[in-house]
Amino acid sequence: ELVEATRAKIISFFHAEDYIFVFTQNASAALKIVGESYPFDESSTLILLSDNHNSVNGIREYCNRKGGVTNYIPLQYEDLRINDDFLQKAIDETPKGKNLFGYPAQSNVSGIKHNLKWIAYAQSKGFDVLLDAAAFVPTSELNLRKVQPDFVSISFYKIFWYPTGIGGLFIKKSSFAKLTKPWFAGGTVTMVSVVTQNKFLANGHE
Numbered sequence: 001e002l003v004e005a006t007r008a009k010i011i012s013f014f015h016a017e018d019y020i021f022v023f024t025q026n027a028s029a030a031l032k033i034v035g036e037s038y039p040f041d042e043s044s045t046l047i048l049l050s051d052n053h054n055s056v057n058g059i060r061e062y063c064n065r066k067g068g069v070t071n072y073i074p075l076q077y078e079d080l081r082i083n084d085d086f087l088q089k090a091i092d093e094t095p096k097g098k099n100l101f102g103y104p105a106q107s108n109v110s111g112i113k114h115n116l117k118w119i120a121y122a123q124s125k126g127f128d129v130l131l132d133a134a135a136f137v138p139t140s141e142l143n144l145r146k147v148q149p150d151f152v153s154i155s156f157y158k159i160f161w162y163p164t165g166i167g168g169l170f171i172k173k174s175s176f177a178k179l180t181k182p183w184f185a186g187g188t189v190t191m192v193s194v195v196t197q198n199k200f201l202a203n204g205h206e
Helices: 002-013 027-037 059-065 084-093 117-124 156-160 173-178
Strands: 019-024 045-049 069-073 100-104 128-132 151-155 167-172 189-192 199-201
Touching: 002 019, 019 027, 019 173, 027 059, 027 128, 027 151, 027 167, 045 059, 045 084, 059 069, 059 100, 069 084, 084 117, 100 117, 117 128, 151 156, 156 167, 167 173
Parallel strands: 045 069, 045 100, 100 128, 128 151
Antiparallel strands: 019 167, 151 167, 189 199
16 A cells, blocks of 8 residues: 555656556666567667666667667767757658667766657657656656656656665556566566466556
């Protein structure tokens, strides 16, 4: 009951009624769920910024191993911000496919807060969007009614510093079915058969 009450408070705080919220070991574990569960294939392009956290960079391994390509967008040397023309061109010229754009709301490298307008723009071009908000939410409001990335990673450790090692993943309800977990464990199933090797996965955040 306490866990579910906390989950409800988090959803309310971030105005995330359109999202499912998953508790994770940390922000890296939240990002791993997206990487391992996203349906990358030979048609996929993963677009990343050059100042992504390494836990976001690691998602390229899932994409590349499934035959997709990773495209890095450089930052402007003058102010360490996104080169708008370069990013727009990269998004516009990416072939249609199971494409994912991942970037930080606030850079872990420079502290620069990147423009959240790219969420809606990338989605309008057929991309799913992963927003790494771990460095952003300790000092800035993230209203998930106003901006609606498909996936959002956060870190409670970075917010509170205690307890360590708790993170979370927001998954937009309309994007939830795009993720397919490559394994199951513990409370992620309602029934497992060792005779027929069938299973019934739990619904929602489980």
